[in-house]
Amino acid sequence: MTSALKQNQKHKLTKSYSAFTQISPVNLAVGAILSLFLISSCSDPATVGIELAPGNNQIGVVFEEFELPAEIVLLDSFNTTNQNILIVGEEVDPFFGKTSATGYTRMFINSGTKRPESDAVLDSIFFTVDIVNINGTNLDEPKYFSIHKLTEPILDTLYYNFDELTYEENPFSSGEIVFGEETDSIASFQVEEEFAEEIFTKMHSGIEFNDLFSFRDYFPGIAVKAKEGDNSTAEVRLGANTAIKVYYRNDASDTVSTLYSISTSPSRNFSGIKSDRSGTPTAAVTEYQKSYDVGQMVGIKAGLGMVIKLDTSPFDAFLDTLSGVTFNNVSLELGAIEEPAEGVLPSSYFRAYFTDAGNHFLANPAGNYYTIQDPSRPQVGIDSESNKEPLVEAPASFIYNSDSKVYGQNISAYVNALFRGDLTRKDWILYGGNIVNKRRTNGGADPFATSLRQFKVDKNKIKVKVIYSKSR
Template identity: 25%
Template sequence: MNSTMHRLMNTIYTHRRSRYLLYALLATTATSCEKKGFTYDNIIATPDETNYTITDTLTVDMRTIQLDSVITSNQATLLIGQKQDPSFGKITAGTFFQLKLPANTLETKALYDSLELLIKPNGFVYGDSTTTQEIQVFPVLEKIQPSTDNYYLYNTSNFATGSTTLGTFNGIIRPNVDTLLHIKMSDAKGAEIFDLFKNKADEVSSQNNFQEYLQGLALQAGTNSTLVNGFQGSESTVIMRLHYHLDGLDVEKKYIDFTLYNPQVQFNRIQADRTGTALSSLAPGVDGLLSDATGNSTFIQAITGVVTRIDIPYLKSLPAVSKYFKLIQASLVVAPIAGTYNDYQLPYRLTLCAANNKNMVTDTLPDPVNGYAQYGNLVIDNMLHEKTAYTYDITRYCINEINSTNYTTRGLVLIPSAYDARTRLDRTIIGDQKNKTNRIKIQVYYLSYK
């Protein structure tokens, strides 16, 4: 017996079960893996030779992977701010968008008052919401658009901005109380735009001309920013408002709204400086960082491109433990490490996907009951932090792997659902099999006949 099989055999413990249990398992199991030409029709009469086996010590290889980029455009979400995360590094978020030219015209007696930017919090916070947020507004100096060979903009996309701010907010945002954030903008810029309307200038005669004049706005974190806030990104929740009044005996206050335009090109730029963290040497590529190089743990924060890959290298050898073999069920339990999520939001939905040897996702693992993607059924143990876990049914995956070839073999990748991965900074750190606090667990149930 070679060393691989020797290790595999040493990981297995066997539980004898009654004839009734075997009948029940065989009757209720829709998916199986058994050796060709063999059935269990004649073996129930000899239960001493039939084993119902559970193995929970199959080797699991884990690593943290850095994706090249993540789509962040057209997600109706603005992310702005910066946060020093002890595990993921300094995370900086900024957003870019275009503005729509309104159809309004100015009355003869109109007089300029002020210019402001209005944005609406969506409730998302990465960091302590009681700390200071500083948001700076800059003019964009290039046309915001995807590259000629692409349809999307990414967390790595960027466009030149002016060096002088058009406005600044510095204070505390109450994400579940404040309905609108008011950012005072430059009166010089406001008066300039007002005069363009008053004079019916070419710059405000059409949307194209207006975009040549003001390509867009970029909202970026100021030096006093200590957290990242999320805001709604729609025509009704992102507004540059020009205030004016009509001169006369009774002052009549009025305004013109420039709303979000072309949401397909609104995107969030997310940067990560991982200096001084366990991920400092993480770079894009198929290798990533093995869990034993990062404290027996792996990391997930999808919008910064960080995901976890899982492989079960000896799974394909499992049928060799006996003459005849039938896989009944397999499950995977992924455990966030206690103490790493006290002040951070865990991804509510963590998708388990199949990926090839280049870390390209080829499919999501379906729920065996409803056929939809599995999100892990997160349970949070707020008391002891011992049972917080995502749980997955990997029966079909294991069967496919046992029958796979070098071309069709797949690993597993853990990544939040597509929308969450593109709009939130939720993160988790999970333990490998050697982690002292919380460990990943795999259980495989099978029938074998000697």
């Protein structure tokens, strides 16, 4: 297939897609000039590579690999609202710097629940925390958490990872927990005596517990914090098990206590992240949505919203050398990543979202984001006007292999669509989660918004590996 024929085919895309996926001649020229292939070219570009079956006079099987240039991008407006998982952590890393995560949530009472009688006796009050995962170093040592009362309300608005609220300096509950090999636990922390007496008095005789609105006027919510130096991050699940648990007896002679629970379900919540990257390679990353070359290493850090952008122009230089070929297997591999510290888990997967020059995710008119699709699914469909359009229903996940420490996925269907001219090449942002439809303010759970998981990788280890057959 000649370059001219392929270029003509690329102009047959739908109007809605081609409006933002036009390939400029400048980009094509730059892509053609870039010589990033690891295997030297021969005089006939169609024979570049290692022939795996040289004895076959009819079919030549060729292997090639090339790198995709990578940079760092810090995403703007990274929404953490109502994920129902709070990020609570303090981490220090030589590449990403110091990262602090605080979880904020309202609390909930059921006004129909029977309250303690006026002469009820308080047995005890605890704050329980449902920790579904802990990620960090030295997990056999105590990790400290504190619960603080907010001094301002959580509003009915969107909150982003750079947002924060004010709270009381002294916690009303705190405690330590040793995880060891168990990374999930329901921790139970003692409540401060003064706070316990105050809230129990209001519970059985105050107007503050008449209804939910009165309660939230009195108690706007909580901030959950970790301890500086612990170098770990907990993912705290909201619901019945993250709550203030009040145990009381209406009669001193009662042998069994009654429980009154002030839970975090259903309650508006978000996680706020602070980042100090001074003195690290990522210190230069100061502006949102801008690409940065920070050196030989690149990385992804969830919660912070730091991602990898890949320049895919080498695909143009590669595909323009080919004609009459069949792609047997094409894969994108990232890694091996830098060895994570013991107890630190990297993101379990990432997805390749199509992006523009401003590093914004590209979406169709319905608000669904374009990605490389699952290898078992078509990459392109037909719209109501019989035009080709990129599909969005089945994003491909590039899965982490903990043994090889490599992320990988088959992208043969995607490359075939590029080669046929059914898709126009766009650069990718590697994102370790699931981005909801851009028109929805609250979507499904996004693991990239509910942790501080990270990984780092040498740029030379981001490669496209291709096996194709060509007729002689």
